[in-house]
Amino acid sequence: MAQIEPITGRYLRLEIHGRPHRLYFEEAGQGIPLLCLHTAGSDGRQYRALLNDAKITANFRVIAFDMPWHGKSSPPEGFQDEEYQLTTDRYVEMILAVSDALDLDRPVPIGCSIGGRVVLELAKRHPDRFRCVIGLQSSAFVQRYFPLDGLHKPNVHGGEFCAAYCWGLVGPGAPVAHRWETLWHYMQGGPGVFKGDLHFYSLDGDVSEGLREIDTAACPVFMLTGEYDHSCTPQASRDTAAMIEGAELTIMDGLGHFPMSEDPERFRDYLLPVLDKVRAL
Numbered sequence: 607m608a609q610i611e612p613i614t615g616r617y618l619r620l621e622i623h624g625r626p627h628r629l630y631f632e633e634a635g636q637g638i639p640l641l642c643l644h645t646a647g648s649d650g651r652q653y654r655a656l657l658n659d660a661k662i663t664a665n666f667r668v669i670a671f672d673m674p675w676h677g678k679s680s681p682p683e684g685f686q687d688e689e690y691q692l693t694t695d696r697y698v699e700m701i702l703a704v705s706d707a708l709d710l711d712r713p714v715p716i717g718c719s720i721g722g723r724v725v726l727e728l729a730k731r732h733p734d735r736f737r738c739v740i741g742l743q744s745s746a747f748v749q750r751y752f753p754l755d756g757l758h759k760p761n762v763h764g765g766e767f768c769a770a771y772c773w774g775l776v777g778p779g780a781p782v783a784h785r786w787e788t789l790w791h792y793m794q795g796g797p798g799v800f801k802g803d804l805h806f807y808s809l810d811g812d813v814s815e816g817l818r819e820i821d822t823a824a825c826p827v828f829m830l831t832g833e834y835d836h837s838c839t840p841q842a843s844r845d846t847a848a849m850i851e852g853a854e855l856t857i858m859d860g861l862g863h864f865p866m867s868e869d870p871e872r873f874r875d876y877l878l879p880v881l882d883k884v885r886a887l
Contacts, residue, residue, distance in 0.1 A: 613657045615678075620707040622674065622682075622700050629704065630678035631671035635663025638737065638884065639713035641705065642670035643721030645864060646807055647768055647800030648791045649677025652718070655870030661878065665885055669713075671704055675799050690802035693810045697724050698731060705735070714884055718742035719838065719863060720807045726827070726846070730816050733825035737887055740880060741829045743863050745842035746849070747812040765793035768800045777834040777862035780869045788867045814849075822852030826887065828880045829853060830873075832861030856880075 615632045622629075632650060634657040642653040650670035657668050672679040675690050701724065705713055714737050717725045722744030729739045769789040776785050792800070820827060827850055831843035840857045847855035858865060858876045865873040 611658055612660075612663070613654075617678075618671075618704070618707055620703060622703045623696060625682045627674050627682055628680060629671055629674065631669055631704075631708075632657060633667060633669045634658070635666050635668050637665040637667055639708075639710040640666040640668045640881075641701070641710065641713040641715045642668065643701070643715060643717030643724065644670070644673070644676070645719040645721065646803030647676075647795045648788075649673075649679075651677065651791055652788070652864065652867040654867070655874070656866060656877075659874065662881065666714075666881065669708065669710075673700065675796055675802070681796075690796075690798055692720070692803050692806040694724070694727060694806060694813075697806060697811075698727055701728065702732070702735070712737040714738055714740060716740040716742065717744075718866060720803055720811070722829075722838070723807065723811050723813065726813050726817065726820065726850075727811075729820045729822075729825040729827055730813070733821055736825055738826035738828065738884055740884075741827065742865055743831055743835055743838040743843075744829045744846065745831075745838045746814040746817055746846045748808060748837055748842065765795055768792040768795055772863070775835060775837055775863035776868045777832055777860055777865075779860045779872075780862065784868050784870065788864050791867075817846065817849040818851075820850045820853075822850060826883075827853040828883070829855040830858055830865065830876050830880065831855065832858045832863060832865050834860070834862040837863055854880075854883075 613632050613634045618629045644650050644652050649672040653670040675681045715725045722741035725739035725741045769792040772792050831840050833840055847853040
């Protein structure tokens with residue numbers, strides 16, 4: 607039987623970094639805004655399960671947007687003459703611009719990987735703007751363990767290379783269909799976009815020095831990290847949480863680097879208790 611999912615997709619025209627953009631986002635539900643930040647090189651489809659979960663959308667307005675250059679969000683005019691490169695300042699500015707454009711009242715950013723990193727920066731810089739933050743696969747920094755130039759070469763299929771790299775970041779017990787849908791999103795990434803995101807993740811976005819400045823009384827920090835991840839390891843998340851007084855960290859058994867998309871049913875068991883705490887804030 608055919609079924610229409612309860613998700614609305616729309617385009618938002620706004621200025622980011624002083625340039626006009628046409629940004630794609632999907633949403634479902636009502637209540638506390640839950641602003642979903644996807645991983646490097648992918649897009650908002652990673653949050654499809656949250657958008658379809660009636661238990662979540664009964665109390666949360668789930669919003670997942672594709673960053674510029676990703677998914678259905680095109681690059682800005684003139685992109686052909688520049689190299690895409692994500693920095694901390696530009697990432698934070700983008701999230702604030704989207705939140706303002708959608709008129710969100712103290713939303714809850716939930717981000718994975720690069721998104722899990724930037725939510726820490728949001729909590730440090732703008733605790734008054736957010737009810738709390740939720741970091742998935744969140745750590746202060748990761749050591750670069752392969753050359754980024756290999757991600758954008760004319761003699762290499764970029765999408766398949768990115769998917770091959772990400773294969774090892776998926777938990778071993780992930781359902782086959784979810785594993786391959788997660789990898790498919792990577793296969794569709796634009797040339798050089800994954801590389802540009804990893805500039806933030808591996809080079810520019812080290813938040814180690816500022817973690818102790820985060821006031822969890824003003825902006826609580828929740829962290830959920832899968833045990834199977836050689837990029838953001840459980841120990842890296844433990845070290846990060848230890849530097850944030852009051853941060854709450856849970857290590858998720860059986861999950862990898864993409865918990866919300868690789869195994870959404872297992873991830874749900876870890877996320878729902880956190881969302882209950884969010885509602886009580």
